[in-house]
Amino acid sequence: MTTSNGSRVIAWDTNCLLAILSARDENHQQTKASYDSHHDDRHVISVHSWLECFSVLTRRPKPWRISPKDAIKTLELSFAHMKIVGLDVAGARAAMRAVQDAGFGGGAVYDAAIAQSVAASGATIFYTWNLRHFTGATSAGLDVRRPG
Numbered sequence: 001m002t003t004s005n006g007s008r009v010i011a012w013d014t015n016c017l018l019a020i021l022s023a024r025d026e027n028h029q030q031t032k033a034s035y036d037s038h039h040d041d042r043h044v045i046s047v048h049s050w051l052e053c054f055s056v057l058t059r060r061p062k063p064w065r066i067s068p069k070d071a072i073k074t075l076e077l078s079f080a081h082m083k084i085v086g087l088d089v090a091g092a093r094a095a096m097r098a099v100q101d102a103g104f105g106g107g108a109v110y111d112a113a114i115a116q117s118v119a120a121s122g123a124t125i126f127y128t129w130n131l132r133h134f135t136g137a138t139s140a141g142l143d144v145r146r147p148g
Contacts (some may be wrong), residue, residue: 007041011118011131012082013128014049016147018056021078022091024064027147034072044121045079046114071130085121087113087139108133 012020012035019031057071066074074146087095095112099105111133118126119142126142128134 005035007120008038008124009044011040011044011046011121011123011126011142012049013057013114013126013130014052015129016047016127017053017079019043020148021074030146031127031129038059040123043079043082044085044118044123045082046117046145048110048114048117049085050075050084060115083121085117087117087120089117091116091120112118115142115144118142 015027016031016035019025019027019135021036022028022054025031052077054068057066057067057074058068073137092113095116097110098116099108099112102108111130115126117132126134126144127147129146131144133145134142144147
């Protein structure tokens with residue numbers, strides 16, 4: 001989808017958000033380059049990815065773990081320009097059915113929820129380092145790609 005000002009809507013998976021935040025991350029440079037290349041576009045994050053970032057930041061082993069207060073501050077400051085999107089109950093049911101219809105179960109439902117929520121917000125490109133998690137029913141018509 002292209003917005004009224006001609007920009008695209010770009011979505012980011014948890015692993016990309018974490019890579020953007022940490023220069024120590026092995027994927028930092030590639031992810032940051034992709035992120036920077038979309039400076040004129042609108043960005044969205046699934047509420048699931050947003051919460052997962054908080055979880056990872058606050059449970060990492062020392063010395064990389066940060067306090068919950070600092071994690072919230074980091075996320076809010078770093079990604080203030082990104083819209084956080086999620087599914088309603090009907091969307092959650094649709095995600096479960098899509099996973100079931102594709103012959104999957106378990107954690108695949110979270111990936112489906114992420115993909116469907118960002119697609120519903122108008123995203124057409126979804127960046128992730130876990131391509132295999134977003135195949136078939138979970139891709140929701142997104143152009144799923146690795147940064148770089």
